[in-house]
Amino acid sequence: MFSYLKRHRLVSFVVLALIGANVYGSGGKEAAKPPAAGGLYTVPILYNGALATVKKSGETVIGKVIKEKFGIEFEFISMTSDAQERMNMMLAAGDYPEILRIEGLDIISKYIKAGAALPLDDFVANSRYFKDRFKEQIPLWKLTGNGKLYNWDWLEPQQFEVGLDINDVGVRTDVLEQQGWPNLLSEDDYVAFLKKGLADNPVTNGQKTIGMVVPFAESWGMSLTNVMIEKGGDYIDTGDNLSTCWNQAEGRFEDVFLNRYTQENIRFFNRLYREGLLDKECFTDFGTQVSEKLNSGRALSVFYTLWLAGGANSELIKSGNPGMQYINMPIRTNAQAKENTKRQIRVEITRPFDSYIITKNAKDPKRLFELLDWASSEEGQVLLQSGVEGIHYTVKDGKRVPTEAFVTGMASDPEYAEKNGFNIFSFLGAAKTFAADGQAYNLLLDANFRDKITLTERQMEAYKKLGWKNSLEYWLKTGVSAPVGLIARVVIDQDNELSMLNQKVTQFRYQAAATLITAASEAEYKKLLAGILEDYKKLNAQRVIDEYNRVYNELKAGLKN
Secondary structure, eight states: OOTTSSOOOOOOHHHHHHHIIIIIOOTTSOOOOOOOTTSOEEEEEEEEBOOSSOSBGGGSHHHHHHHHHHSEEEEEEEEOSOHHHHHHHHHHHTOOOSEEEEOSHHHHHHHHHTTOBOOOHHHHHTOSSHHHHTTTTHHHHTTTTTTOOOEEETTOSBOTTSSOOOOOEEEEHHHHHHTTOOOOOSHHHHHHHHHHHHHHOSEETTEEOEEEEOOTTSTTGGGGGGGGGGGSSSEEEOSSOSSEEEETTTTEEEETTTOHHHHHHHHHHHHHHHTTOBOTTTTTOOHHHHHHHHHTTOEEEEESOGGGTHHHHHHHHHTTOGGGOEEEEOOOOHHHHHHOOOEEEEEESOOGGGEEEEBTTOSOHHHHHHHHHHHTSHHHHHHHHHOOBTTTEEEETTEEEEOHHHHHHHHHOTTHHHHHTTTSOGGGOOOBSBOTTSSBSSGGGOTTTHHHHHSOHHHHHHHHHTTOSSTTHHHHHHEEEEEESGGGGOOOOTTSHHHHHHHHHHHHHHHHHHHHHTOSSHHHHHHHHHHHHHHHHHHTTHHHHHHHHHHHHHHHHHHHO
16 A cells, blocks of 8 residues: 555766766667676666665675576665656666666656667566466566566565555554553544543653654655545555545545545544644654654654654664554544444555566676576575575474574664565565465565564564454454555556646645645634535546546456457
8 A cells, every 4th residue: 555655865867877877888888798608797786775784685695695596696776866756867868777676657668668678578488487476467567568578576476464564553552551452443542542642641751742643744645644545445545646546346446535535534634633633743744754753752653654663663672662662553434443344455466666677788688587587486485585594494394484593683683684685685576475385485474473573572562462363463354355456557648638637636635635634623624625625626637537447447458358
């Protein structure tokens, strides 16, 4: 859900051009010759953010195995710019790496049309593992390339039971304990909890306590005003943060702003605002500011952006406040809680916002695909996600069991995963499915080990006090799989005038949500809403919704053929 949320920053065109010319070789120059057979092949990889210690993959435990087996080593180049802007600038300059991460179907299409992306069909036809691993995805991926395959996605394929990724509300555990470990769920539950929490804890570590924090200032921040659509029983988010949502029950796109759960979502934030429970700085706070408030424990809760609380728990332990750590708890609107229907939990069949291509600048695309093909095998996936037998896991009665060193390292050393090579090879794929032994490839996602490895003692204690068997029990019991395949491929062509209207509608609803959230009273809220809905009608947003459904039906028909 909200697949574009966890994204990036900004760099100058000059810097990009210099890096492209020095590292990748300009697209306008003669292509570099392939390395000699069996020789070391070093491949630059753009990495969003920065790795703490690793510069080349061969420095890691997993990377050494790949280097010895294939003679390929990846050199990580740190980039902290806005990802989509960077992709566009690199394409314009003709300077891009051999393997490139792409965000969005529109960018993939641009690289294909420019001849910058290499077709993979011949490689796939002769592959041993790739074509079987991605047999469900390949027909969908080909839709972008007019019948040819150019890209593959990270974290595919997926199964509902493996690695359930849910973001609801991060809640401070000491306040849960103060109030007798209540199982929060509805709007009313959270309002009552936060009001009492602020009354009992007006100050935290010398600073004024905040009820709920939200990073609305992020480019995707205001899309959190419709996040409640996924908490009910009919809808899922389409992942593009624009003007539609997907009705899973009816099989069609609908207007996300007019959706009743979106309206309930906005009204909930207004209620928090009027009660003094919503952070007054939420409209100017980015993720960095929210993280700071979580790191100090000032915030009693954080809405949706649970990934910002991971580092906070470590900071709270370091500062001598382990009891304040945050855990993920469910939330639903009052109506959803009363309806009590199974929530639709997104299972992604494709992830166009997290794709990779081999570009025309590749020195030896055949050699790269051979590695990618092997990475799609059972052996490859176990290595990439579970590590090396004897170091990261042992095998007992046919099952992988994480070693104590792995468990301790993952729990206590922030650099352990990186040094060992976990999570740095996303361009080689990572199946969120069960392996041949019936366990998740990634033992961090396996139900038998997940909490032991990923949660602190305080977090595990909290879930136990709440009466949960594990940290995912609520969602596994109350959710159903909602496969998202074809709908993730639906976009409006940028040359279509409706694309501009789509953006206009989206900006309107974001501004409208901010206005409604800050209404001073219920009467003012109703008055503002009436005027906003009248203005919204004038945009004729239904034209955009109709276009989404037209494109969807067209793609669906093409897929059948």
